[in-house]
Amino acid sequence: MSEPADTSxxxxxxxxxxxxxxxxxxxxxxxxRRVFWRYFWSFQxxxxxxxxxxxxxxxxxxxxxxxxxxxxxxxADSLRRHLSFFNTSPIVGGPLIxxxxxxxxxxxxxxxxxxxxxxxxAPMAGIGDTIxxxxxNSIIFSIGxxxxxxxxxxxPIFTVLFVLIPYFVVRWWQFGFGYRQxxxxxxxxxxxxxxxxxxxxxxxxxxxxxxxxxxxxxxxTTLTYQQNITAVKPGGGSTVVTQKVPVQxxxxxxxxxxxxxxxTAFIYxxxxxxxxxPIWAIVIVFAIGLALGGLGWFAKALPT
Amino acid sequence: xxxxxxxxxxxxxxxxxxxxxxxxxxTRPMVVGTVAGLIxxxxxxxxxxxxxxxxTALGIYTYGGASTPDYITGAIVGTALGHVTPGDxxxxxxxxxxxxxxxxxxxxxxxxxxxxxPTFWIHRADRAAMAGRTRExxxxxxxxxxxxxxxRAVPTFLATYFLNTSAVSAIERSVPNWFTNGMTxxxxxxxxxxxxxxxxxxxxxxxxxxxxxxxxLFAFMKVTLVGVTLFGLAVAVIFVTLKPPTADRLTRTEGxxxxx
Numbered sequence: 001m002s003e004p005a006d007t008s009x010x011x012x013x014x015x016x017x018x019x020x021x022x023x024x025x026x027x028x029x030x031x032x033r034r035v036f037w038r039y040f041w042s043f044q045x046x047x048x049x050x051x052x053x054x055x056x057x058x059x060x061x062x063x064x065x066x067x068x069x070x071x072x073x074x075x076a077d078s079l080r081r082h083l084s085f086f087n088t089s090p091i092v093g094g095p096l097i098x099x100x101x102x103x104x105x106x107x108x109x110x111x112x113x114x115x116x117x118x119x120x121x122a123p124m125a126g127i128g129d130t131i132x133x134x135x136x137n138s139i140i141f142s143i144g145x146x147x148x149x150x151x152x153x154x155x156p157i158f159t160v161l162f163v164l165i166p167y168f169v170v171r172w173w174q175f176g177f178g179y180r181q182x183x184x185x186x187x188x189x190x191x192x193x194x195x196x197x198x199x200x201x202x203x204x205x206x207x208x209x210x211x212x213x214x215x216x217x218x219x220x221t222t223l224t225y226q227q228n229i230t231a232v233k234p235g236g237g238s239t240v241v242t243q244k245v246p247v248q249x250x251x252x253x254x255x256x257x258x259x260x261x262x263x264t265a266f267i268y269x270x271x272x273x274x275x276x277x278p279i280w281a282i283v284i285v286f287a288i289g290l291a292l293g294g295l296g297w298f299a300k301a302l303p304t
Numbered sequence: 305x306x307x308x309x310x311x312x313x314x315x316x317x318x319x320x321x322x323x324x325x326x327x328x329x330x331t332r333p334m335v336v337g338t339v340a341g342l343i344x345x346x347x348x349x350x351x352x353x354x355x356x357x358x359x360t361a362l363g364i365y366t367y368g369g370a371s372t373p374d375y376i377t378g379a380i381v382g383t384a385l386g387h388v389t390p391g392d393x394x395x396x397x398x399x400x401x402x403x404x405x406x407x408x409x410x411x412x413x414x415x416x417x418x419x420x421x422p423t424f425w426i427h428r429a430d431r432a433a434m435a436g437r438t439r440e441x442x443x444x445x446x447x448x449x450x451x452x453x454x455x456r457a458v459p460t461f462l463a464t465y466f467l468n469t470s471a472v473s474a475i476e477r478s479v480p481n482w483f484t485n486g487m488t489x490x491x492x493x494x495x496x497x498x499x500x501x502x503x504x505x506x507x508x509x510x511x512x513x514x515x516x517x518x519x520x521l522f523a524f525m526k527v528t529l530v531g532v533t534l535f536g537l538a539v540a541v542i543f544v545t546l547k548p549p550t551a552d553r554l555t556r557t558e559g560x561x562x563x564x
Contacts, residue, residue, distance in 0.1 A: 044323035046448030048422035055429050059445040062438050076436035083433050122502045145334050148355035151348050156338040160328045167326055200540040203514050207536030210518020213499050218492035256523040267500035281497045286490055293489030294482035300492035
């Protein structure tokens with residue numbers, strides 16, 4: 001199953017053309033298992049704003065990289081490569097990408113290992129978070145919380161069991177699946193299958209993100225402006241009434257979720273045009289948020 | 305003292321569970337509150353505080369690294385302070401919930417600090433990787449968890465050790481109003497950075513209309529995110545199927561001799 005490439009397989013179509021060539025240093029089941037447990041027990045413990053899950057990914061890869069790169073300089077270089085920015089859904093996505101990356105790395109195609117990480121992490125973040133949070137968790141936890149409120153201990157127990165078992169199984173399965181499919185992907189790189197998969201996943205990811213951004217990023221303006229209206233008195237004659245109109249209402253009429261989309265576009269523009277360091281983007285958002293929120297002109301949501 | 309230490313340890317275990325093994329989903333208030341109830345010796349109160357917070361927070365998850373109200377500390381502090389409040393269970397629950405929600409919100413600004421500090425670790429990790437020092441890499445990886453743990457452990461210990469109801473409300477009062485408002489907005493717009501970073505990695509210029517599609521579905525047609533995802537899946541399949549085959553068909557008819 002997840003055994004390394006069998007030599008009895010029909011001629012590997014990618015092998016000879018690859019600049020490095022597939023490694024003959026076999027990755028054993030034991031090594032794969034060590035990677036999985038490293039991922040399982042600690043994937044996000046070093047999560048940070050700058051590179052998010054990068055160190056966790058690199059740490060998990062160490063057993064494999066050590067086998068594949070006996071040369072010290074090559075080993076150090078592989079560690080450096082896997083320390084680049086990485087973030088995806090840790091439950092549905094993380095193990096899949098990890099398994100796929102190992103297969104690519106084993107096949108000696110380090111560039112495709114790097115590019116498959118980048119190509120898969122964003123769509124898997126959107127898909128994985130939606131599956132685990134929006135779909136699965138909301139059902140499991142609302143059932144459990146309902147029972148807990150009635151004083152039924154089965155509520156928490158039910159929820160814990162439905163986290164413990166499926167969450168483990170889905171990660172274990174993905175890891176093996178990613179590794180096996182990763183080998184196939186390398187073999188079919190030239191047939192464009194991976195390109196198709198990447199393209200499909202990218203499209204799915206972009207569509208999901210188009211819906212995600214206005215849902216998750218929350219900002220509204222609490223500003224109002226005065227408007228004079230000539231009202232007709234019931235007994236005849238007219239009077240000028242001053243009315244307060246919320247600006248947010250006008251914005252919603254132009255385009256719903258205009259502000260969340262605008263602020264995301266603004267940061268995207270900063271990152272792209274000026275190649276801004278993410279830390280600076282965070283600092284800028286902190287400053288803008290604290291200023292606008294502190295002044296009371298903008299808020300997370302309109303007061304009800 | 306012993307109970308305060310046990311609750312503090314529980315807070316650390318919970319955040320570790322979320323970042324690491326996810327055995328019981330340590331950031332969800334129901335599980336957190338139930339065990340906190342067991343620790344203080346009032347299981348029913350713990351389940352009630354945790355369960356209520358759970359339903360309030362349903363659908364609040366951290367996407368792309370956004371800060372959410374700290375329900376771990378909230379559920380623990382709420383349960384512990386509700387337990388020491390004199391009165392009948394109903395009153396204890398009301399007090400516990402008020403203080404639990406207040407603690408979750410007041411402590412939210414600490415979360416970005418816990419997420420920011422490990423950045424210093426990663427720069428040291430770069431140097432360790434460059435030299436191929438894996439032991440140092442491992443130590444850095446695990447110790448980068450300390451800021452995450454500290455921003456929960458310290459407030460939990462302080463709040464539960466000085467077990468009195470006035471402590472939390474005093475903290476709440478001492479924070480100026482404008483700062484709380486500002487930090488609430490910061491927490492609400494910070495996900496934009498994560499999204500922008502992801503967008504930078506994607507071919508937005510080529511497929512900008514796909515973003516637009518998701519936006520229109522959600523913003524104008526009020527389709528839920530599950531709906532948007534399923535629609536996206538269908539579009540992705542249709543798109544790659546209908547796309548005129550380029551090198552793809554050629555290589556397939558030529559069999560395995562597709563080396564370039």
